[in-house]
Amino acid sequence: MIARIANAIHARPGERVVEIGPGQGALTAALLSSGCTLDAIELDRNLVAGLLAAFSLNSKFRLHSGDVLNFDFETLLGESDTDEDEKLRVVGNLPYNISTPLLFKLLEYCAHLKDMHFMLQLEVVQRLAASPGSKNWGRLGIMTQFHCRVEHLFDVPPSAFHPAPAVQSAVVRLTPWDTSPWPICSATHLRALVKAAFSQRRKTLRNNLKGIIDSKQLEALGVDPGARAETLELATFIMIARTINAQHTD
Numbered sequence: 097m098i099a100r101i102a103n104a105i106h107a108r109p110g111e112r113v114v115e116i117g118p119g120q121g122a123l124t125a126a127l128l129s130s131g132c133t134l135d136a137i138e139l140d141r142n143l144v145a146g147l148l149a150a151f152s153l154n155s156k157f158r159l160h161s162g163d164v165l166n167f168d169f170e171t172l173l174g175e176s177d178t179d180e181d182e183k184l185r186v187v188g189n190l191p192y193n194i195s196t197p198l199l200f201k202l203l204e205y206c207a208h209l210k211d212m213h214f215m216l217q218l219e220v221v222q223r224l225a226a227s228p229g230s231k232n233w234g235r236l237g238i239m240t241q242f243h244c245r246v247e248h249l250f251d252v253p254p255s256a257f258h259p260a261p262a263v264q265s266a267v268v269r270l271t272p273w274d275t276s277p278w279p280i281c282s283a284t285h286l287r288a289l290v291k292a293a294f295s296q297r298r299k300t301l302r303n304n305l306k307g308i309i310d311s312k313q314l315e316a317l318g319v320d321p322g323a324r325a326e327t328l329e330l331a332t333f334i335m336i337a338r339t340i341n342a343q344h345t346d
Contacts, residue, residue: 097256101267102126104249105213114172116164116188116198119143119159121150123187128154132185135172162232165194165201173208183210192217192263198237199224199230203283206243206272213249213269221223221248221266234297235290238330242278242286244270279334286337293333300324309340 101123107113109131113240118124118136120143127134133156138144144161151157160167174182186209195216202212216224219232220272223246224240226232247269293304302311302321307340311321317335319328 097252098122098126100129100250101213104267105185105267106130107132107185110181111210112172112174112182112184114169114184114186116186116190118147119189121147123189124151124157127187128157129180132156134158135160137162138166139163147171149223155257165197169202169205169208173205183208186212187214189215192220195220199236199240203239203243209272211242211265211271215252215265215267217266218251218266221268224248224268224270230325231326233326234294235287238290238333239287240270241330242276242281242283242334244272246270278331279338281334281337282341285341286334289331289337289340290325293328297324297326301328309336313339 105113105127107127107130111130111132111134113127113134115124115127115134115136118138119140124134124147128151128252135158136147136151137160138147139162141161144159147159152159169184172184184205185325186202195214199214217296220236223232223236225246226234226237237246241316249269252265252267254262256265274298289305289308293310294302295304300322301314301319301324304325305314314321314336317332317339319332319336
């Protein structure tokens with residue numbers, strides 16, 4: 097399974113890879129064998145000594161000890177947003193409790209990222225790749241798909257781990273859009289709208305967006321105010337966000 101994940105990432109010499117949570121270094125070794133430059137971020141201090149013993153003699157390896165949620169990715173970024181050689185490739189096996197806040201954090205750096213490959217709980221990958229009308233469709237999938245192409249690559253069974261967990265995992269690839277398929281829209285405004293729309297999933301847009309946009313305005317856009325947020329497509333959320341922004345800037 098490690099080889100399958102490494103093959104999916106397909107790191108190349110000269111590329112700049114960031115591994116989140118290298119653990120005991122199984123994937124780290126496979127990545128470094130490609131000739132890439134690797135920055136690893138590990139929270140567990142008990143694992144740091146082993147990682148240094150295994151990889152510190154490799155000049156292409158750097159270890160950062162700390163919490164990735166507090167890590168300053170600016171320290172790893174090059175000077176160019178457009179030079180592919182300067183862009184980072186981010187990989188990792190993400191714990192469930194940090195996956196959502198970390199993904200939202202990384203989306204802010206999309207201009208500097210070539211791609212991201214993560215092993216996550218299957219339900220998180222299903223939320224990332226969800227479609228409108230699904231119970232999995234929500235803030236995480238909408239904002240990720242606004243920034244990236246999402247590919248659910250393959251599932252990872254509990255038997256691939258020791259000890260075996262009680263949950264199914266999956267590997268996902270997130271590739272920031274070179275040319276966005278979506279209309280130009282402020283990510284900040286879209287994020288605020290989606291957060292409000294999904295604040296109470298069982299309530300309608302009329303209720304959740306009260307004070308942000310009224311029912312008549314929604315109807316003028318062709319949106320049913322009595323609908324729930326999970327029924328709306330990403331393009332519709334963008335249209336609403338653009339309308340709200342235009343009203344505030346008039």
